[in-house]
Amino acid sequence: MALPDASLLSRTALALAVALLAGCAVGPDYVRPQVDVPAAFKETGGPWKTAAPQTIDADHPWWEAYGDSTLSSLIVQANAANQNIRVAEAQYREAQAITAAARAGFFPTVGLNAGATRAQSNSTGTLKLGTTDTLGLAASWEPDIWGAVRRSVEAGNASQQASADDLAGARLSIQTTLAQDYLQIRVIDLQRDLYASTTAAYAKALELTQHQYAAGTVLRSDVALAESQLKTAQAQAVDLDAQRSQLEHAIAVLTGQAPASFSLPPLETSSQAPTAESLSSAAALHVKLPVTPAGLPSELLERRPDIAGAERRVQAANANIGVAKAAYYPQIVLSASGGFSAATLGTLFNTPSRVWSLGAALAQTVFDGGLRKAHTDQAVAAYDVSVAQYKQTVLAGFQQVEDNLATLRVLDNESALQADAVRAAQLAERMALSQYRAGTATYLSVVTAQTLSLTNQRTAAQVLGRQLAASVSLIAATGGGWNAATTTSGN
Template sequence: MKTMSPLAAAPLLAALLLSACAAPEFRQPEVDVPTAFREQQTSAASPGADEVRRAADGTTWKPARPAEAQPRGEWWRSFHDASLDALIAEATAANQTLAVATARVKQARAIAGIAQADRAPQVGVALGAERARLSPLELNLPPGTAVAPANVYSARLSASYEVDLFGRVSSNVAAARADAGTAEASFRSVLLSLQADVAQAYFRLRALDADLATVARTVALREESLRITSRRFQEGDIGEFDVLRAKTELATTRAEAIGLQRQRATTEHALAVLLGKPAASYSAPARPMDELAALPLIPAGLPSSLLERRPDIAGAQQAMEAANARIGVARSAMFPALTLSTAGGGIGTSPADVLKWSSRSWLLGAALAAPLFDGGRIRSNITRSQAALEEAVGSYRQSVLQAFAEVEDDLASLRILAEQSDEIAQAQTAARRSADLAQKLYDAGRGSYLELLDAQRNLATVERNAVQLRGERAVTTVALIRALGGGWDAPGAVANGEQGMRN
């Protein structure tokens, strides 16, 4: 049998060593992506025909492509509210949580730069000056010999370079770059959350203002009812029971108004924190929410597009890639590290002597360091790195499942809220008519005060429900935008926070 010569086997051995220490090829973990959202609403923003594929059962889908870095777009402008636009711009410029995320991106990018620097030779220079007196024994002179002190000047240029034989440097660079990508995705997630939180706090404030206005009208109605009831009691038309009921209803309604004021104060304080302001120095003007004639229609798209848009999913993706690269770093510790070094310069008794050719000195060297026994440290580190990748894969899959659930929740909530709003609109019409008739009957002496009170209470309840539903629909619309990963503007629009991160 013909045997392979040692010279011919060397390349094969080197290839085996490199494959053994290199980071494993990253494989995208499989996730169960539905072909369509269960609560999918008709949207004008559907993917292009060239991107859509049709399954055997007639459903459509398109393959996910990395698109998290695409501009998020100023989605809040679709509400056509100048006050909301100003608040989000203010929060983007001053929010401290966003500032922390920006600083973390800078740190991660700097760490990636440090890792990248290991690819290049490290060059340094050293200049020195010394005055010393040596012992006669150090100079091989008889004891007692007088030795004069001397000046020594030196100048030296040195360089070193680690040859990336087994992928330690390249794997470390890949891990650092993926970490930077994770930090950038986290920044975009914080930015999106900040914008959504500001919008939701703003709509909650407006809904509370509308609720307070409704309760204020009810209080005025209760006061008028008490005045009329008290007059009729004094005239002997009715008994004291109706007066006491009128006082009770008035006090109860005023207590509800006080509770709403407490809710408004806490919501206003939360908005102040988002804007980067002390709660004591911020006051939002009262602005009741009007009828929401047309909320923006949110293009939910296909479920696969969610994997492209959500910044938290993009961050989980980058975390997997970083963990995968660190397996290569851990494996490379099992093999020798080769470092090349060189230095050269001059040493003399005066600055001028340092530059003389006769004072020159130099060295060239190569060091090959390899572990012999470490008590299992390297093997344990490899196991830890592999487990970290398994953890990152689990986090990624959980992020995807959570994202799908959030979109389904918000789509279902919007559908149900729209149905509720339709029913409440009909209830308002009937309640107003009922209250008008009860008032006329009571004024004519043909109806009881309890009937009037019941009709007025029903009307107030229905009107408050209508106001609260308007607020919930606006808040849930923002929640759906957040769940989908942001806006849907055309490429080219860059959010203010992302621009600030780049500067």
């Protein structure tokens, strides 16, 4: 193959080097949006600083703080088999592929061509019939002088990181939802034990009124009241079974199983009647209620996957402005080809059959009816949207942390007061029943005391359930990175 002229190669290389050295990425460089944040939590003291995305520790076993091996086992199953997590994983791989596609713009395109052409030509009245065989390589490259490819790769990297944050967020959402469903099942198990002991006591009270009615010491209405009280409690216990079944089905789906193939054995609890202490303590459910630190440090909020993802989408939108603005500048395409062309296949690879070419093309859009401006305006508007969404996500994060801190603080006080109410109601129930046996009180007073006692006991169990749910929600609000065993106030 004949070599190209050396001076031509030198001029081409020099022009290319100058162009590349002068190249710059058009569009604004990324600067993280500023967010006005409070100096401390309203509910608890703690330093705040501007949110900055950090590496998300999606594998942090925050659920171990509850000390329940069954819960830990279920969450491990969900991490491996939940379909929503698999969707997020596939979307992350898709984002990786999109980034790789954008990065391919840095490199030239090389193609191989081969062909055989048989044609008839007319040269000065003489018809000629011949065959031309060709084989060659062709390459073209558009240098990234204005930074369109660099901005595309920057946007792709940011979107890929946001997709990774979405994956972490999906895992955290599944984990916290499963934990709340599981803990609510355990609270229902506690309430079922409460109703089991209550219906047993009501059955004895009914038997007492039946004996006294048979002896002619009480009215038939007392028997009817006792029977109504018992049936009402039994009906409420059946309703708990329906709630438990629905939560069990939800856990099955979260762990990637059909509801028919999953069951969660009831909690093994004491056979004794529930007390104010057992109804108000997580220990009765064989779990621990993580102690909330007096002041959560602000950097824990930065671990929220949704905030990190929103900030990285701002970066991607900012890079897309540069991609849109690069369209205002001319396109430079360098091309080269080399190969063989001969009239016969036998002479195809002979030296005279070698061919080559070098070229450069410059293209500039002169008029497009405002298309480039519209694309730029669209990119700027998309950036403004992403900034607003980022700030809203941060504000929502503040609210969620404050809400759950307030809920835990209030429920802690409510739990103590409700425990006192349970003790007082249980005492009133025992005294009313004793007075009825002695004939100094009507059965209506017994029913009133029993109803009040059951209501207070069930409320105490529900408060415990709300405490456990709020503790999980607080962990979710801080990105799952908070561990009560190692976090101390003032950090």
